[in-house]
Amino acid sequence: MTRSPSNQAPQATTDGGAQATDSSGVAVRITGLSKSFDGRLVLNDVALTVPRSKIVSIIGSSGGGKTTLLRCVNLLERPDRAELEIAGEPVFAGERMVCRDLARLRQTVGMVFQRFNLFPHLTAVENVMLAQMKAARTPEQEALERAVSLLRRVGLAHRATAYPEQMSGGEQQRVAIARALALQPAVLLFDEPTASLDPESTGEVLKVMRELARDGMTMILVTHELPFAQEVSDWVVFIDQGRIVEEGPPLEVLQNPREARTKAYVTGYASHFEGGLEEAGRVMGIGAPG
Numbered sequence: 213m214t215r216s217p218s219n220q221a222p223q224a225t226t227d228g229g230a231q232a233t234d235s236s237g238v239a240v241r242i243t244g245l246s247k248s249f250d251g252r253l254v255l256n257d258v259a260l261t262v263p264r265s266k267i268v269s270i271i272g273s274s275g276g277g278k279t280t281l282l283r284c285v286n287l288l289e290r291p292d293r294a295e296l297e298i299a300g301e302p303v304f305a306g307e308r309m310v311c312r313d314l315a316r317l318r319q320t321v322g323m324v325f326q327r328f329n330l331f332p333h334l335t336a337v338e339n340v341m342l343a344q345m346k347a348a349r350t351p352e353q354e355a356l357e358r359a360v361s362l363l364r365r366v367g368l369a370h371r372a373t374a375y376p377e378q379m380s381g382g383e384q385q386r387v388a389i390a391r392a393l394a395l396q397p398a399v400l401l402f403d404e405p406t407a408s409l410d411p412e413s414t415g416e417v418l419k420v421m422r423e424l425a426r427d428g429m430t431m432i433l434v435t436h437e438l439p440f441a442q443e444v445s446d447w448v449v450f451i452d453q454g455r456i457v458e459e460g461p462p463l464e465v466l467q468n469p470r471e472a473r474t475k476a477y478v479t480g481y482a483s484h485f486e487g488g489l490e491e492a493g494r495v496m497g498i499g500a501p502g
Contacts, residue, residue, distance in 0.1 A: 238300065239264045239399050239430040240285060240321075245294035247280055254280050255291075256454040262399075262447075264299075265428040269441035269462070272451040273477060278434040281451065282401050285432065286321040287314060299398055319347055322397035326404040328384040330376045336363060336387045337372040344394045355394075362390035366420050382413025386420055400424070402433045406440075438481050439490075442466045450474045 240262040247255040255277045262268050270278045283289040284296070287309065296304035298321060303311035311317050330339050340359035344350035350358070363369050366386040376384050385405055392400055402421070406414040418440055424431065425444045435441055441448055441462060448465040450458045450473075458465055458474045469475045 237263050239266075239298070240432065241295075241297040242285070243295045245281070245284060245296070246292050247277075247284060247289060248292055254454050255284070258451075258454070258456055260449065260456070262430060262432060264398075264430050266446040267425050267429075267431045267433065267444055268447045268449060269433045269435055269445040270449045270451055271435065271438065271441055271477070272457075276452045277454040278451055279403055282323075282403055282432060282434050285399075285401060286318050286323060287311065288323070315347060319395040320397055321399045321401060322392035322395055323401040323403065324385070324388050324392050324405050326407050328376070328381075328388045330384055330387060330391075332376050335373050335375055336368060336379070336383075336390075339376075339387055340391045340394050343391050348395055358394055359390070362393050363387070365393075366390050367416070380413055381409045382416040385409065385413070385417045389417075389420055389424075399430045399432065402431060402435070404434055404436065406435070406437060436481075438466055438478065450477065452477070 238261060240260070242258060242260045245255055245258040245260075246253065258277075258281060260268070260281075270281060272278050280289055284291050284294065285298075287303065290309065291304055293307050294304050295306070296302070298317065303309070303317060331342065334342065337356070337359045340362055341352070341355040344355040344358060345352060360369065360372060363372050366389055368383060368386055368390070371379060371383055371387075374383075376387075379387070389405075405421070406417050409417060414437075418437075421431075421433075421440075422444055433441070433445070443462075445462045447459060448462045449456055450465060450469075450471075452473055458469060458471045464470075465474065466478055469478055
């Protein structure tokens with residue numbers, strides 16, 4: 213199931229992204245993004261525009277440039293060349309970083325990693341508090357209150373005093389989501405948030421992400437879970453060999469792709485399930501609204 217009609221998919225633009233009605237409605241704007249590693253071109257002249265309160269999923273084969281693109285958004289990877297704006301504010305221009313405060317940028321653009329990255333010696337609530345106290349200089353009591361509230365939001369109020377080793381993978385990932393939310397970001401980036409989880413844990417994490425989508429959080433996801441991308445996204449981008457091959461509303465890209473390479477990728481994924489994408493969604497527990 214895709215998002216409701218009130219959250220209509222953005223319209224295509226000439227620069228290869230999704231379009232808002234004016235620049236004030238744009239959360240992320242990327243044009244001309246190129247990135248190389250050791251002389252190998254990983255991203256080649258990529259353009260993407262993400263309106264506020266919209267969810268864009270980036271799909272594609274491993275090694276195609278998905279995660280590199282995501283990490284360039286908050287400058288965890290520095291582009292070779294790009295024009296990059298976050299909420300209308302330039303952060304990279306040409307070959308220069310023009311962002312004056314990286315710490316502030318990374319509060320504005322939060323990231324949830326595939327491997328959780330929790331501190332093992334801290335409890336769940338302490339992990340969520342620490343980000344606020346160190347990055348945002350939030351007073352301890354305020355950080356505690358927000359941490360407890362966010363753990364409740366992700367369904368983990370009862371696990372506040374548990375250490376990472378005492379939690380399942382799904383619980384750890386939900387703590388990581390709460391930690392990212394604690395800094396009150398305008399945009400959340402998700403890098404394969406369910407890739408290392410079992411089906412039950414995957415369902416727990418996807419439920420939280422679905423709720424964030426309903427609340428209007430701007431999100432950019434890198435995912436291999438095509439049924440989730442179809443359900444939650446306003447816009448799906450298929451990237452291959454460093455270029456955006458095809459993009460559009462999720463039902464168009466995933467059910468009726470135009471490009472041969474996209475068709476091959478979607479068909480290959482669906483072939484692992486006797487009932488195709490619909491069965492894959494049922495296996496992941498996302499065949500119907502939660």
